[in-house]
Amino acid sequence: MYFQHAPQVWAAHPGLVAGLLYAEGVDGKPRADLPLADLHAAARERLAAGTEASFPEIQAWRRAFARMGLAPTKYRCASESLLRRLRTEDALPEVHPLVDLGNAISAAYAVPVGILDVTRIGDGIEVRPARGDERYLTFGGAEEHPDPGEVIFADPRGRAHARRWTNRQSGWSSVRDDTATILVVVEAMHDSASEDVPRLLAALAGELRRGWGVSSRWALLTPAAPRFEF
Template sequence: MSFKHSDDIWNDFPELAAGALHVGGIRKEVAVDTQVAHFEAVARARLSERTEGEFPEIQAWRRAFARMGLKPTQYRSASEALLRRFRKEGTLPKIHPIIDLCNAASLAFAIPIAVFDLGKVTGDLEVRPAVGDEIYTTFSGDMEFPEPQEIIFADTSGRAHARRWTNRQSGYSAVREETTAVLIVAEALHAGGEADVRRLIDALREAVGTIWSVDPEVAMLERAARRFDF
């Protein structure tokens, strides 16, 4: 399998910084409280000084959403939505250890992180503009079709696993109790994003290795090396 961003994405967003991890051996019966607490403490400290809307990481995604023709306060990146909820409620709901870990890391770095159950992905996965005939399944099981040119995560079969780039993942490939292998993707558009994504990927690799006793495959993606084979 492979993961990449299309030429259109790199041409339209040359500031993109992205990293990915392929993790096998995932199981639910593990404890992530220590790692989650660490990441949440980092986020809490940042939020004590300013709101998420003032973070450069979030502002960069708002500008990108505006360029895509979306209202930034109507369609928020995943990291902004998490930070906003965390600021208001002081915590996030527990879903699955790998999701809880990645959500907490997203809070700490203010960078959107997607986690896909690879058992539900057919062939390769690519971030690209939609044609408009791709199938997207919501968490409630409803079927939607992305708008033409909307940025999506699409697999070889034409299924969309995320809509509006970092805004909304599909329920079809969401992590569940039976999930054993995942692809984790982190993306940033702010100045200094490459260094921040690298730090985020390194932090996740260390945490995942400690918790699940596995050695994830890791890649930093750039225009000259945009494909991650795993």
């Protein structure tokens, strides 16, 4: 199995820093408390100094969305949506321990974090422009077709596991109660992304080890080494 970005994605977004983490044995409840409150507090501390729109991590994704022809205030990257919700509602929803951890880390670092159930992604994922005939499944169970040229997470079966890149994840490979093996996708474009993405991945690996007692394998992708195999 694999995860990779198409060459045209690297060419259009040369500042991209992508990190992948693979972990097995993360089913069931964590055996230790997750630091959700601390991560939320870290995000709130940043928000106290200015809205999420002022964060360099969010500004970089807004510029990327604009390059893709998407209105940045209509379509937000996942981390911006989480921070906006935390700022306006002072809380994030509780969904599943893995999802809650990913959301909390995403908010604390202001970087999109996607968690995919490996058993449901087929042979692999390529981040590429859509043809328009791929199938995307909403969390509500409805099928959509991405717009031609829209950046998606595509598998060989023509399913889109994310729309508008980091805007919306798909129901095809979302975390469920029986999820045991995960692939975590972390993507950033701000100036310090090459330092922040490894820090985020190391923090996540540490919490998975503490919470579920598992070891993780993670790596950074580059145009010269664009493929992560697992």
